[in-house]
Amino acid sequence: MKQSKSRLPKFGDWLLKILARYDVNPHLRGDFDEEFSLIYETKGFVKAWLRYWTHLLRSLPVFIKDILYWRLMMIKNYLKIALRNFQRHKGYSFINIAGFAIGMACCLLILLYVRHELSYDRYHKDVERVCRIAVDIRFQTAENRVFALVSPMVAPTLKSDYPQVEYAARVLPGRSQLVKRKDTFFYEDRFMHADQELFDIFTIPFIQGTAKEALIRPNTLVVSQRMAHKYFGHVNPLGETLEINQQEYEITGVVKDSPTNTHLKYDLIASLDTLKDWQGMSYWDSTQFYTYLKLRSSLNVEEFSSQISRLADKYIGEQMEREYGASFHFFLQPLSGIHLHSHLRNETEPPGNPVYITIFSFVGLFILIIACLNFMNLSTARAANRAKEVGLRKVVGAQKLQLIGQFLGESLLVAFLSLGVAMVIASFAVPLLNDLTGISLSFDTLLMPAVLLSLVGGAVLVGLAAGLYPAFVLSAFRPAVTLKGVERAGSRGLALRTVLVVVQFTISVLLIVGTLTMYRQFNFMKNQYLGFEKEQKLILPLRDGISIQENFESVKDIFSKHSSVTGVTVSSTVPGRGLSNFGVVPVGEDDQKSQSMWHMYFDDDFIPDYGIDIVAGRAFQKEIKTDLMGAFLINEAAVRAFGWGRHEEALGKRLKTGLGDRVNPIIGVTKNFHYRGLQSEVEPLVMEFFPWFRYITLSINITDLNETLAFVRSQWKALWPGNPFEHFFLDTDFDRQYRADEQIGNIFGIFTFLGLFIACLGLLGLASFTAESRTKEIGIRKVLGASVGGIVLMLSRQFTKWVLLANCIAWPVAYYFMNKWLENFAFRIDMGIWTFVLSGIFVLLIAVLTVSYQSVKAAVANPVDSLKYE
Amino acid sequence: MKDLTKIEEILLLSIWELKDEAYGFKIRQHVSDIIGKDFTFGNLYSALDRLTRKKYVSKRPGESTPQRRGKTRMYYTISSAGIDALKAACALNQKLWGTLKPYSFETNQK
Numbered sequence A: 001m002k003q004s005k006s007r008l009p010k011f012g013d014w015l016l017k018i019l020a021r022y023d024v025n026p027h028l029r030g031d032f033d034e035e036f037s038l039i040y041e042t043k044g045f046v047k048a049w050l051r052y053w054t055h056l057l058r059s060l061p062v063f064i065k066d067i068l069y070w071r072l073m074m075i076k077n078y079l080k081i082a083l084r085n086f087q088r089h090k091g092y093s094f095i096n097i098a099g100f101a102i103g104m105a106c107c108l109l110i111l112l113y114v115r116h117e118l119s120y121d122r123y124h125k126d127v128e129r130v131c132r133i134a135v136d137i138r139f140q141t142a143e144n145r146v147f148a149l150v151s152p153m154v155a156p157t158l159k160s161d162y163p164q165v166e167y168a169a170r171v172l173p174g175r176s177q178l179v180k181r182k183d184t185f186f187y188e189d190r191f192m193h194a195d196q197e198l199f200d201i202f203t204i205p206f207i208q209g210t211a212k213e214a215l216i217r218p219n220t221l222v223v224s225q226r227m228a229h230k231y232f233g234h235v236n237p238l239g240e241t242l243e244i245n246q247q248e249y250e251i252t253g254v255v256k257d258s259p260t261n262t263h264l265k266y267d268l269i270a271s272l273d274t275l276k277d278w279q280g281m282s283y284w285d286s287t288q289f290y291t292y293l294k295l296r297s298s299l300n301v302e303e304f305s306s307q308i309s310r311l312a313d314k315y316i317g318e319q320m321e322r323e324y325g326a327s328f329h330f331f332l333q334p335l336s337g338i339h340l341h342s343h344l345r346n347e348t349e350p351p352g353n354p355v356y357i358t359i360f361s362f363v364g365l366f367i368l369i370i371a372c373l374n375f376m377n378l379s380t381a382r383a384a385n386r387a388k389e390v391g392l393r394k395v396v397g398a399q400k401l402q403l404i405g406q407f408l409g410e411s412l413l414v415a416f417l418s419l420g421v422a423m424v425i426a427s428f429a430v431p432l433l434n435d436l437t438g439i440s441l442s443f444d445t446l447l448m449p450a451v452l453l454s455l456v457g458g459a460v461l462v463g464l465a466a467g468l469y470p471a472f473v474l475s476a477f478r479p480a481v482t483l484k485g486v487e488r489a490g491s492r493g494l495a496l497r498t499v500l501v502v503v504q505f506t507i508s509v510l511l512i513v514g515t516l517t518m519y520r521q522f523n524f525m526k527n528q529y530l531g532f533e534k535e536q537k538l539i540l541p542l543r544d545g546i547s548i549q550e551n552f553e554s555v556k557d558i559f560s561k562h563s564s565v566t567g568v569t570v571s572s573t574v575p576g577r578g579l580s581n582f583g584v585v586p587v588g589e590d591d592q593k594s595q596s597m598w599h600m601y602f603d604d605d606f607i608p609d610y611g612i613d614i615v616a617g618r619a620f621q622k623e624i625k626t627d628l629m630g631a632f633l634i635n636e637a638a639v640r641a642f643g644w645g646r647h648e649e650a651l652g653k654r655l656k657t658g659l660g661d662r663v664n665p666i667i668g669v670t671k672n673f674h675y676r677g678l679q680s681e682v683e684p685l686v687m688e689f690f691p692w693f694r695y696i697t698l699s700i701n702i703t704d705l706n707e708t709l710a711f712v713r714s715q716w717k718a719l720w721p722g723n724p725f726e727h728f729f730l731d732t733d734f735d736r737q738y739r740a741d742e743q744i745g746n747i748f749g750i751f752t753f754l755g756l757f758i759a760c761l762g763l764l765g766l767a768s769f770t771a772e773s774r775t776k777e778i779g780i781r782k783v784l785g786a787s788v789g790g791i792v793l794m795l796s797r798q799f800t801k802w803v804l805l806a807n808c809i810a811w812p813v814a815y816y817f818m819n820k821w822l823e824n825f826a827f828r829i830d831m832g833i834w835t836f837v838l839s840g841i842f843v844l845l846i847a848v849l850t851v852s853y854q855s856v857k858a859a860v861a862n863p864v865d866s867l868k869y870e
Numbered sequence B: 001m002k003d004l005t006k007i008e009e010i011l012l013l014s015i016w017e018l019k020d021e022a023y024g025f026k027i028r029q030h031v032s033d034i035i036g037k038d039f040t041f042g043n044l045y046s047a048l049d050r051l052t053r054k055k056y057v058s059k060r061p062g063e064s065t066p067q068r069r070g071k072t073r074m075y076y077t078i079s080s081a082g083i084d085a086l087k088a089a090c091a092l093n094q095k096l097w098g099t100l101k102p103y104s105f106e107t108n109q110k
Helices: A002-006 A010-019 A025-043 A045-088 A090-118 A154-161 A225-232 A301-307 A313-324 A335-341 A354-381 A383-395 A400-437 A443-447 A449-475 A479-484 A494-527 A552-559 A606-610 A636-642 A702-719 A730-773 A775-783 A788-822 A833-860 A863-868 B006-021 B024-035 B041-053 B080-098 B104-109
Strands: A130-139 A145-147 A165-173 A177-181 A184-188 A191-194 A206-208 A220-224 A241-244 A247-255 A268-271 A290-295 A326-334 A537-541 A565-571 A580-587 A595-601 A614-617 A632-635 A654-657 A662-670 A685-688 A695-700 B057-061 B074-078
Touching: A010 A025, A010 A045, A025 A045, A025 B024, A025 B041, A045 A090, A045 A400, A045 B041, A090 A335, A090 A354, A090 A400, A090 A443, A090 A449, A090 A730, A130 A335, A154 A165, A154 A290, A177 A225, A184 A225, A220 A225, A220 A241, A225 A247, A241 A268, A301 A326, A313 A326, A326 A335, A335 A354, A354 A400, A354 A449, A354 A494, A354 A730, A383 A400, A383 A449, A383 A479, A400 A443, A400 A449, A400 A730, A443 A449, A494 A730, A494 A788, A494 A833, A537 A702, A537 A730, A552 A565, A552 A695, A552 A702, A565 A606, A595 A636, A606 A695, A632 A636, A632 A654, A636 A662, A636 A685, A695 A702, A730 A775, A730 A788, A730 A833, A775 A788, A775 A833, A775 A863, A788 A833, B006 B024, B006 B041, B006 B074, B006 B080, B024 B041, B041 B057, B041 B074, B074 B080
Parallel strands: A191 A268, A220 A247, A595 A685, A632 A662
Antiparallel strands: A130 A145, A130 A290, A130 A326, A165 A191, A165 A290, A177 A184, A177 A241, A206 A247, A220 A268, A241 A247, A537 A695, A565 A695, A580 A595, A580 A654, A614 A662, A632 A685, A654 A662, B057 B074
16 A cells, blocks of 8 residues: 555646646646556556556646637636726826836837947948957157058058968048039048959949949949939949049949948948059058958957058068157958947947946836836835725635736737837837937837847846736735725735836936936036037038138138128138147257147137237237248147146247148247037147148127028139039038937936836826825814815825935935036036025925825815725 | 436446445446446546536545555536436437337338
8 A cells, every 4th residue: 555655647737737727726636646547456557657648648638628728718808807907997007007118119110220220331342351450559768659541551461471461451431522424413431442342342232233343444433322323313323433522433333321330431432443543542641531341250360460460561660660750550450349338539420328238228127127217116006006906806715816817918018018118119119219319220120030030038027027916916806805805905015016106206306417417517518618619600511622722712702892891811621620630849858758639720810800819929910921831829728738837838839740840930929729629638639831721710799690601602603603602601610529318318308208207107196095095084184173285295295205315326326426426527517506505495396286286186085985985 | 408418328327336435446346237337447437527627416436445455436426417317318319219128120121
């Protein structure tokens, strides 16, 4: 007997325990055991065991059918109850779904942004084998300089000397070029010369023509679809020609428009062979070409990078050493990392910032967490409404696990509904966001199967995370107590609910302080006096093909004829635009140190027109003929950089610098003015009256703007009929330097608003619940003579306390993070206490408003009604 | 009152026959013997469940034995409604078979 008992099948019993119906479960398993024992005693173990299992397996279909049937019945019931609950508590359901949906929509948008940033250049075939080569020029006496551009000799040398390199292509970036076809002409920014092998390295799909021989011949051109349409309309562009910078190019291919997620955006790619007679093509000591490599597979990129570090030494090493005291150190950058991680000189476009990706991921997570917290908060708060249902279900035999399943299922349902709503919101928000921020996201990304699948997975996760706690709380109600109606909400989980509210308001305060600080900083940067007048300056940029080096005096005269034009000056650049950089050596100093400094060229009217202060010496003067190409001005920062004590000390000192290394005396020192944005300190600047002018600045009277503009345009047409008239205002152009940061600020602002909105929804739900659960209490208080005001105060007080607590937590955290952010700017605001106080008051006000809506409603209710309640 | 299905009829008769011994294992054995086929527990309990819901049988948990590892037997007994249903089934059978003699199949087959 004992023997048989120990040999009873354990696994089979366990299987039955899971599968067999609940009501007969132990008896059925007992029957199985009894049969086994009986056969075991008469016929032995093997027979008994076989019999047991054949029996079990043959019973399986019925068991499974039973299970499915009952599950389905219960799910139908759960669904019915859930929908009834939605309908009965429309307000709650709306808050739940709206909060969740908005939170999810935020996350979707952030997901799109982050995905876009991370996807840069990853679409190229074999991208892990593609690199760009950059150069670190190390000077013995000066700071080293790292360029994204290298000499044109690097690519051919690599191909001939290193078999590890499969393809190498050079790209000569063109500044914006005047492109002409018959009567249509425009400036195009995305023009470049490139080697044929570019198409072997990058994935650039051809629509017309073939990639194989597109750029082999000189004067051939590959255009993007957009360009083909712009210049040729419906004419087949293959074989046609375009005139670019007075040179005819034959079109040999049309490619798909450049994706938005590549650092090298292209519209017009001309063959580099066009320039083969240009002597610059054999210079080793220049930095002009982006050079991309495709390495042979199974090559360690880092190792190879160190191998090629000194590749130029045998060609030019000695000469560099002798002439510049410098050496070239080349290194490779993986293509996919360029957008986010490469911040060299001459990048093709402003690089992305990995910090923002982290920040936004956190913001997205925060908002999702707030939404989840709300859901938890509301569901637990509403538990009392469901307590009776839970009690009844338990009485008729529901198990705790089943109840948990039911409530989890409900939260999943809400999560899925919200995901649907969120997708709709996102589809409307994406174009708006693109407009507002200037980034280019595509909603279609969300509809890709893989992404969609992960979204559904995410919704399940969020639904489970948000539903788990309420499910456990609800399923833990004891039927005897709940059916008596004793156990009311408020007695349970109050501490947790407090924590949830505090957490979400902490996050809201954090976001608001962040947004406020950002806006204050941007405002500060826009209104800060820059050391020159930036208002009422109309700038006319002069593109390639327009030269006023000889006749700038007469051109100035032409524009100054109008009465609204109070001043005309010409310069190599204007504040906020690019500058050139040269090594500068003070002549006759003991320590002949070459320093690299920014250079600016302008005429004698520039300093007075821009209102730049001179702190020592004098500005350029037309009357003094030697000033033209014969004198320097420097700024205060340069004085300090040379180590001269007083500004006057600089006067008369001579510098060797600039184009052609000319030696000239310093005649004056200007006050520091912000020729670049306030992100950076004012660096040393050397100014010269040198006729290399790219911009005309008109100081104008803004009153008659249209008329003035018409005058300027007509003069332009007369002077340069072949070039489109372009103009901009200095202040708006200067502020463009902050645009990238400001865009981020805008996005941040939007999310702050949404975060606060979600937090308020949560608070509203909670407040209305509290008011409802205290209906009787309020009624009795009123009967006993409490005033409406007193009751509103009583109901609002606890929320106020929480919001204040949230402020206390958020302030130091916000202080820390925003200080970090402000460190990006050389010129920045102080984090005044007012930012914090203001955010605090704002949040408190919103919270009180939210709560008081419910409180007042509860307080003014007639006590007769409220006491009849239930 | 609905007509009994064949298997319900067999089950009710078996429970009747087994009297105090009518619990899952015994019923299954009995039915298997009668129909000459192995009748599984799965089918048995879903049929018994139907009978229970129609109130033809009532069930009560009983004792356990060491062979059952502590799991109790579930005993079934026929209710008065079950007996009525059996009677009705018997009447129907007699009505169906009453005019027919067993040997008439053989003559008809020729």
